[in-house]
Amino acid sequence: MSYNTMARNLCAQGDQAVSKQALQKAMTNKRFLVFLRLIFKNILAERLKKQADVSLWQHTLFKRILVQDSTILKLPKTLFAMFSGVSNGQSQVANARMQFAFDLLQERVVYLSVDPYSLNDIKKAHCLNVKQGDLILRDRGYLSTAEVERIIGLKADFIYRYKHGITYLDVVTGEPIKLLERLKDNPSLDIMVRLVDKKGPVVRLVATAVREELANRRRQKLKKEAHGQPGKECLALLSWSIFITSIRQEQMDYNALFQLYKLRWRVEILFKAMKSNLRLDKIHTIPSQQFHFMVYAKLILLILITRLIYLPARLIIKKLFDKEISIIKLTAFIAENPMNMIDIVREFLVYDHQPKKQLTALARYCCYDKRRKRSNYDKIAQDIFLS
Numbered sequence: 001m002s003y004n005t006m007a008r009n010l011c012a013q014g015d016q017a018v019s020k021q022a023l024q025k026a027m028t029n030k031r032f033l034v035f036l037r038l039i040f041k042n043i044l045a046e047r048l049k050k051q052a053d054v055s056l057w058q059h060t061l062f063k064r065i066l067v068q069d070s071t072i073l074k075l076p077k078t079l080f081a082m083f084s085g086v087s088n089g090q091s092q093v094a095n096a097r098m099q100f101a102f103d104l105l106q107e108r109v110v111y112l113s114v115d116p117y118s119l120n121d122i123k124k125a126h127c128l129n130v131k132q133g134d135l136i137l138r139d140r141g142y143l144s145t146a147e148v149e150r151i152i153g154l155k156a157d158f159i160y161r162y163k164h165g166i167t168y169l170d171v172v173t174g175e176p177i178k179l180l181e182r183l184k185d186n187p188s189l190d191i192m193v194r195l196v197d198k199k200g201p202v203v204r205l206v207a208t209a210v211r212e213e214l215a216n217r218r219r220q221k222l223k224k225e226a227h228g229q230p231g232k233e234c235l236a237l238l239s240w241s242i243f244i245t246s247i248r249q250e251q252m253d254y255n256a257l258f259q260l261y262k263l264r265w266r267v268e269i270l271f272k273a274m275k276s277n278l279r280l281d282k283i284h285t286i287p288s289q290q291f292h293f294m295v296y297a298k299l300i301l302l303i304l305i306t307r308l309i310y311l312p313a314r315l316i317i318k319k320l321f322d323k324e325i326s327i328i329k330l331t332a333f334i335a336e337n338p339m340n341m342i343d344i345v346r347e348f349l350v351y352d353h354q355p356k357k358q359l360t361a362l363a364r365y366c367c368y369d370k371r372r373k374r375s376n377y378d379k380i381a382q383d384i385f386l387s
Helices: 003-013 020-027 030-044 121-127 145-153 179-185 212-225 232-239 254-277 288-321 327-336 340-349 357-365 377-385
Strands: 064-075 084-087 092-103 108-116 134-138 157-161 168-170 188-195 202-209 240-245
Touching: 030 288, 064 108, 064 121, 064 254, 092 121, 092 254, 108 121, 108 288, 121 145, 134 254, 145 157, 157 254, 179 202, 179 232, 202 254, 212 232, 232 240, 240 254, 254 288, 254 327, 288 327, 288 340, 288 357, 327 340, 327 357, 340 357
Parallel strands: 064 134, 134 157
Antiparallel strands: 064 092, 084 092, 092 108, 157 240, 168 188, 188 202, 202 240
């Protein structure tokens, strides 16, 4: 959105005209970015949790369920010096890596950073503030012995996807486990192993076979994304879903673990909402200061949509219309009609258990199609926490 468009919109909504030059001066000031960060950290990420409890999932083993993941933002070449990506003799690509952690129980952001592409997941794992009673859901890119020991030492739990190349030892003999041979004889596996060496932490390794169709899709994806040719053993192990966890067998069986790990899908949904609907993947040539401003501004908008609209709407719409609201469709709806946010929130404030105009519009345009038999986030969470 241009400064001229923003000035025009502000003038239309208020009683005082603002020039595009004044907006540009204010929004390119370093203090403006500090102001946005304070809004994100102190008002949205922290104080909104003091609202009435909006979590549907009260009866869990954990105080928080934190999903940490990252996504790559493609940037204009003018930002290459700050966010270098890939460079060769023919071209240069500027990329940033956005780290994001989300508490599934309270539906709130707990960590955000925008870093150069070279700061990969394993280098940023320690930045997550882990507390006693937390459950951390992460992909294999964050897995390291040091991070496993840190989480266990803080009396928290984790579920990681299996990482090939790490040594897994038998806890009794201390010998490396030949995982593929074990799995060929067993469609599922649930054993305790030691990571890396005889002094490494003891964790639980859980595996179950998947459909060959899914295994083949995994192999195609790995071959496409891998820098080199994946090994035969690595490709063969894709016939199983394998996880590393600290959750004990008596606390949760492997079926529940696999279902619980599916909740990582939530962050993928939020990434898609930010990049596609809020157009964070369409960044034109701008200075680095404005890039950071854009990221924080769009994240603030996403949090407002999820906490002020999505959370109350999913309960009300389920009750009135027996429909499940989609965060992707809702974000697209708000992005196309931003001023509707005010009317929707006002409708929530005077809610009298009757379907009003905005609620009816959300039910019509922002919900999953009931005719399609598919799992969504709320259905998966209900199956896990309310069973």
